[in-house]
Amino acid sequence: MAVAPFVALFLMGLIFWSFFEYLGHRFLFHLDLSHEIGKRFIFLIHGNHHDEPGEKLRNMMPLSVSLPLAGLLWALAHFLGGHSGTTFFLGFLAGYIVYDLVHYACHQYRPKRGILRKLRRHHLIHHYAAPEKNFAVSNDVWDRIFHTKNRALSLIPMRIGLDTRNTGRAGGTGVATYAATLGEAYSEAGIRPAWLHDDLATHANVHNFPQKIKRLVRSTWPNSCVQQTGDGYIGHDLYRTAEIRDRTLHRPISIKADVPPDLMHWTYPVPLQWPGIPNVVTIHDIIPLLHPEFSDTPVKRLHRRLKFWCDNADAIVTVSEAVRQDLIRFFGLPPEKISMLSQSVSFPTDLMAEALTVEAPCPKDGFLYFGTIERRKNVGRLIEAHGRSGTTRPLTLIGALGFGGAEELHALKHHPVPERVRILPWCSRPALVRAIREARCVAFPSLAEGFGLPILEAMILGTPVLTSLGHATEEIAGTAALLVDSTHVEALAEGIKTLDQDDALRAALSSSGRKRAQDFAIEPYARRMKKFYQTLLDR
Incomplete structure (x- = not known):
């Protein structure tokens, strides 16, 4: 033929x-x-x-x-x-x-x-x-x-992968809250989350010598195969092994699975990647790079890891426009690669109900700070300003010591009535909610933030907020908080004095704060996330 x-x-x-x-x-x-x-x-x-x-x-x-x-x-x-x-x-x-x-x-x-x-x-x-x-x-x-x-x-219900690097371990962090909130947003938007679990996340003997040797050997392999579970995937000692590989070989671990998700969203810049599908990473801040004096984070390692994601991520997410601009300026990234999608903030109904019945961890109608007690949170100036303000209301600090925290507490020596400052290393979540709700004011004079979660948590509960001018804290608070120059003790002291005496201003801030918090509700956040993922998958 x-x-x-x-x-x-x-x-x-x-x-x-x-x-x-x-x-x-x-x-x-x-x-x-x-x-x-x-x-x-x-x-x-x-x-x-x-x-x-x-x-x-x-x-x-x-x-x-x-x-x-x-x-x-x-x-x-x-x-x-x-x-x-x-x-x-x-x-x-x-x-x-x-x-x-x-x-x-x-x-x-x-x-x-x-x-x-x-x-x-x-x-x-x-x-x-x-x-x-x-x-x-x-x-x-x-x-x-x-x-x-x-x-x-x-x-089509999207199936989006989410890491459990922070959610899978004891001791919640702001990143853990972010990841949990993403999961809630997925439920609201009809997205199927596929959680990437670590089988040794809560294991008791992960730091003994035999485990360390095994982990070091495993870290030489470039890939890690994960198995499907009912709610996603599970890998063996995944996150710690990836950390060791990054520290020793300066390389990430690649995830492999028989059926991967449609897209992988890393809630933190971990040294892992999932080849073959779009990879998205949330960068919460670059404070250690911009202000190394506020952190003991190894700057070179963080810079290398962030540079990897800036070069290899299909898209980068930030929770504030301030951080988005930091990334554009510091790494020279094209603006279109970074999406500011903010974050949803809410309290579950059962938590709010339980907060009504637990014992209050601190006196009512006092000034409250909650969060890690560390240098960048500016706790030392807060203590000094509280002493200078002339208020007789107590100041309660709820949080564990972090980098430079002990030095910040040295300010107690200069407080005229140091017994008016109470320090609680920890309290339960319901007790914290009650403390916020009953406070005269939440003081959050941080010098560097990526978002400022305590600002909105206070606003949701109708508690006035005193926070810092500029960058992310001002962006998140908007006009619904009393903004001061937190680098000056006198300005902080004046802010404390104002909220100590001005009931009309407190009422106005309480009302405007509740309205501001509505901008961070779960429903609009879920719609933003779904639209973002869909746009990325449609490319």
Whole structure:
């Protein structure tokens, strides 16, 4: 047979397969039969795949079925058309092979770009949003021709990976709160979180010598395979091993899984990455780089890690515009790579109810600071300002000592009535809520922040806030707090004196604070996150 007729017949067979694929999927595989035997037949040939679309064995027809069927069809084609029929069948068979490979790839891989990515999105709409649409798999031409194409990608529940680097360990942090809040936002937005767990996160003997040796050996491997669980994935000693690899080899660990999420959102710049899918990282602040005097964080290591993410992340998220601008200036990043998505702040209803019944950890109607007692939080100036203000109301500091915290407390020596300053290293969450609610004012004179969570937690409860002018604290507080130059003790003292005496101002700040806190409610935050992820996945 000449080349031209061969190519023509082959292409005819290929095109016929694509039409056959569309018709079979639309009119046979989704046939609604009333008889039990018919229903069972449809389930066996296709329905079982819809039940578990991610199951590998249900993504391709078994060779025990496809080979005999292919032989039968070839015999029929050869009988009807001889060599021409065989050529036509070869095109038909090539179409089937392409279909099978594309179908398998749609469910088992997450292509970041190109035609396969478009076909995957097209097919997943059929599975998760509109089973009566998008019947073709290897192309969408026939769906377009017969008006059965649905582009409602937003109806597909996204599966977003979230690390548990901070949530999986004892002792909550602001990053842990951020990760938990993201999980709540996912529920609100209809997003399926896939938590990346560490099997040794809370293990008792993680720091003994044998474990350290094992971890050091494991850190030489560039990849870590994780297993699927009911709510995501789990890896072996994942985060500590990645930390050791970063410190010794200056390289991250790559995560591998049989079925990865659609996108991985690292809630903190950890030395991990998930190749093959979009990687997003939240950078909460770069305070150690801008103000190394406020932290004992190794600056070179942090700079290297942040530079890695700035170069390799598909997108960077910040919780304040102040931090976004810091990143743009410090690392020279294009503004469009960084999205300021803020953070949601709320208290669960059961926590609020429990706060009504617990014992108050400090006197009512006093001044309150809560958070780590450290140098950048400016606690020393707060203590000194409290003493200079002339107030007789107590000042309570709730928080553990951090970097430079002991030196900050030296200010007690200069307080005229040091017994009016109470220090609590810790209190329960319900007790803290009660303390905030009953305080005269929450004082948060921090010198460097990425967000300023205590500001909004106080505002939610209607407690006036005294905080610092400039950067993130002013951005988060807006006009709903008393803003002062916290680098000057006199300005702080005047602010404390004002809130000690001015009941009208307190009432106004309480009202404006509650309104300001509504801007950080879970519903708008969930909508922002969903739109951000969808835009990233649509690229």
